[in-house]
Amino acid sequence: MSILYVVSDRPGAGKTALCMGLVRTLRARSKSVAAIKPISDGEDDIDAAMYAELLGSDTRDWPVANAEDVSGGNLDEISALINGLASENDIVIVEGSNGLAGTLGRIVCDNVDAKVLVVARYDASLSHGVVLAAGAPYGGRVIGYIVNGVSQYMGTDARANLVPQIAAQASMRGARVLGLIPEDRRLLGMSVSQIAAHLDGEFISEEMEGDALVEYLMVGGMSLDPGEYYYGIHDNRAAIVRGDRPDLQMSALSAPGSTACLVATGGITPIEYVRYEAEQEETPIILVQSDTLDTMARLDSLLDSSSFSHPDKLKRSVELLEEHVDIEGLLHAL
CATH class of the missing domain: 3.40.1390.20 (HprK N-terminal domain-like)
Structure with a gap:
């Protein structure tokens, strides 16, 4: 069994789309895959409903707590939920909450022995330092980085400058850049x-x-x-x-x-x-x-404020992952 904990550099970076797309992509490779978002980003967080609707996930125990209310007891309950899913599946994908401090997320990862994937939302000001900082609390548990939402006209700059800078630092920590996902009109619809x-x-x-x-x-x-x-x-x-x-x-x-x-x-x-x-x-x-x-x-x-809650968006997310992310490299790292 393998557990992948997905974090990002900011809200709206594309964690939910990435997590759901990975579930579909890995299931297509004959893997038994479950997903969970145990900590919500607030009272208006609709991600549990989207997981239920688009993936058929059993979300009755979601969330365990809101990010601002997490305590030690919550972390134990979260870890137990994740381990329970792991005992029944080849891979469990855990969507992290941006409202949760990295130190608490690290405790969860340590409790369940999870690997960490970092997704960063691209814009012209994004630096390799910001991307690496998003994974810093998780230390050697980070296996890879994905840069998401790269606009058509900035792709060359991202590949020529940002990605090599991230890769140079990541390689020293045993991680790598796993993909550069372009901005897509359908996902913004x-x-x-x-x-x-x-x-x-x-x-x-x-x-x-x-x-x-x-x-x-x-x-x-x-x-x-x-x-x-x-x-x-x-x-x-x-x-x-x-x-x-x-x-x-x-x-x-x-x-x-x-x-x-x-x-x-x-x-x-x-x-x-x-x-x-x-x-x-x-x-x-x-x-x-x-x-x-x-x-x-x-x-x-x-x-x-467009959300991911549409089956056509999930389908497109899977297509983008297959085309722009090293899925085999991710599986090998897990």
Whole structure:
């Protein structure tokens, strides 16, 4: 049995996506794998629900405690839970909490003899010192580092400068850089239902099966190009259009690719013909009272808080891990 404890340099670095993706990836290699997040990041932590929904994890005992309330007794209970899973599986992946002090996380790792994987969220200011500091409390238990969310235009700099600096220091401690994962539009997306809830919107179309993932927000009337060409630039899009613009709404529905939803702004219900075509295309229509500019401003805040809770995101996470992370090297280190 092997236990992998995953930590990060900051909240939002991608631990949950990485942990869930690793579970799926390792299960595909015929490994028996369990995951657990025993310590929550606060009362509004929804990760347990996501593990249950996307992986079918039994989360009834999650969390043992919130990070700020952890005590010695909690650490014993957490260790017992992890060891119990380890006795039944080849690999247990433990998602660490950013709110937990590294010294306490180290105690858990020592109790269960866990190896540690560090994930760091990339930005232009990220230094090798910050990445290494995230793993410092765990000493020789760290087996590897993954840099996540590398933007398309900064990839060369990250590979040429950041990764060699991390690797040089990590190798002296018996660890290595296991991967550099690019930023991905799908992982930054949001579901149609999340958009509707965030905007206090009303579905005025027939209820559609599933809950499509939106990767691009496209505002109608912002281009001089023909509507179908404009909307066809991006797939998995949400078209945000005034309710009294059937020309733009029809362009969004007929453009190549998929329109995940129409957002009709201004409190104006689209005409019957548009509603019929949307139903034929199985595209939900969300009616909102705010105007188009205010709607887009509100959606900006949703982008900042987008969660991992969608099966398409898990599928994409697995694809990114297979392509950009040394999974065999990780297994060997475990």
